[in-house]
Amino acid sequence: MHKLMIILAFVCSAIQLQAQNGYKITVQMKQYKGGIMYLAQYMGKKTYMADSAMLNEQGVAVLQGKEALPGGIYLVVFPGKTRYFEMLLDSKQENFSVSADTSDLINKLVYKNSPENELFVEYNKFLSKDVGTLNKEVQALMAKHTTADTASARKVQAELGKKLQAYRNDVISKNPQSLLSSIFKMMKDPEVPPRPADADSTFEYRYFRNHYWDNTNLSDGRLARTPVLEDKLSRFFTQLVPLDPDSINVAADELIEKTRKDKENFKFVVWWLTSTYETSPYMGMDAVFVHLVEKYYVAGDAYWLNDEQLNKVISRAYSIAPNLIGQQAPPLEVKDSAMKPVSLYTTKGKFTVLVFWDPTCGHCKIEVPKLDSAYNASWKNKGVTMIGFKTEGTKEQWAQFIHDNHLNGWIHAWDPDAQSNYRRLYDVYSTPIVYLLDEKKKIVAKRLGVEQLNEIIERFDNKGKTAKQ
Incomplete structure (x- = not known):
């Protein structure tokens, strides 16, 4: 089965899974007097259409449905599909509005009756102003190419990291159940303690890897609909897991087991691993694809696929299985x-x-x-x-x-x-x-x-x- 077919099967299933309550989102795009605006959802780092509506002569459109959209990060896309802004959707979708001014999609974005998005807007303003200013300072210092300026740039970068984490921690403490807080927790790296006297030189690596997922709530299915979870997966399997099939299989099984409490995260992690290792550029990684198919697809855990789609995935794995590296070559x-x-x-x-x-x-x-x-x-x-x-x-x-x-x-x-x-x-x-x-x-x-x-x-x-x- 081609990777694209697996993706499409996965996405169709994801879009069909919806919550119980309806949604009504009124959008005003001040510089527009007509056209179609679109609402797209993330699934990992990819985006897919969720809804659309016509703008009237006042630049107003209403997105409405009888069932709430799954929680996650969404994109509001302007007519022509050249510009967009991101929006958080969670439990409160019944009736809120947003006004967007294309001259400044950060400082002139205004929400009404959406506390989650008000938090998100303030965070983006912080990134644009405070973090942006420090970033420019770092770039200016690095451009001078002197030892002293490089050292100064590192100090500014450290200050930037502390300031950013302090902001996120404040949001988490004041809004512990919000989607933004769940995302911020997932983005936080484990803090490695000082190396014990009896520990070897791999202590820092082992501690970081063993605690890498501590701040990620793998029971929160909203995270599958953000690009942040896919980034975290990619970093883990490219930087922290040895590049050999046996090590990857063990790490994949351990992580998948942690997602069992939430169907959406389980589905996304299994799908991401399967599609990633099906077409890995590294020789021998097809053994991971075969392992995943045998353990989760053949076992009947891939509930998001119909029989035809499932058979194609299994057939693909069985065509690879006889010629994995380390196997005896089939007789000819x-x-x-x-x-x-x-x-x-x-x-x-x-x-x-x-x-x-x-x-x-x-x-x-x-x-x-x-x-x-x-x-x-x-x-x-x-x-x-x-x-x-x-x-x-x-x-x-x-x-x-x-x-x-x-x-x-x-x-x-x-x-x-x-x-x-x-x-x-x-x-x-x-x-x-x-x-x-x-x-x-x-x-x-x-x-x-x-x-x-x-x-x-x-x-x-x-x-x-x-x-x-």
Whole structure:
């Protein structure tokens, strides 16, 4: 299932989940005398349409519904969709108004009968005036590029951080149940105490990681509809969790378990992790995607998907599962260009580079000769066996490309009888796809370019030489 399909399925479900009370929001846009204004909602850092209304000649529109909108941060978008301002929606939606002046969307934004948004406006004014002034001071000092000015800039930055946190703490203490307070708590980092005498040098890291989620109320489903939760997730899994599937799986399961009390946060965290690791740019992270699907989707926890959507997600995971890094490569019993049997597991080699390619594919025409050059220049002497597997194109096109590019020394294979099921077993839905296998045909790496592949072969070859010494 493509990532976009997972996103759409998730969002459609999210928009359908609504509270019990109605909403009525009157919006005035002073510089407009008509047009359509829009109300959009955040889901993580993405935004989706929630409502719309026509502005009258006085620039007034009324957004109204029989059921309240889910709590979170929303965007009020001007006609033309070029400008917007953010607004908080929580329990009090029955009848409030907002007046916006496009000449100043911070200082001239006025709410009536919405205490939550009055807090939000004051905070944005504080950011614009007080924080903005200190930021300009920091930038001016940093621009001078002197040691003294850099030290002064750091002092101003520290002052800025304290001032910002003091403001947020004041809002939290006076309005503990507000959405803004819940957001501010989530944004607060844990305060690391002095290192104990018997602690090692990793104390600060371990304490910060172990207490990273302490201030986040994962039972508050409103947080899923803010970009702040996604930022916090991204920071945790990119900066605090080691970049290996096993560590990520453990951290993901622990965090998901903490969201079980709230369906919205559970749904968002599971969805975010699934979509993030489905298309991670880092090799081997597809193992996280498979783990999540097996534990939460196959188990029936993905309640926001219908049967068709769920089956597509599970099918995608099952197509990846046989070719994860560290797994034994699926067997291939096929034919060579002379129609003689070829078996992957009887093919000898310290390493095997298995290339699924198409002689009519433009990218293959560039990458396959590069692979051959690396093979002849270095890999051949390191015990590498090259297996090229034709996926598309005619036999004549295949033979011509092999001849023209002098792909000598390769084992050239194909599946004329369509018996090997290689597309599913090796997840071959585009070309070229490259796998690196070790001597026992265990998958060492996959989907890499020539340079990255060369680095891995060099590293493993050097390890082998060191071990023998």
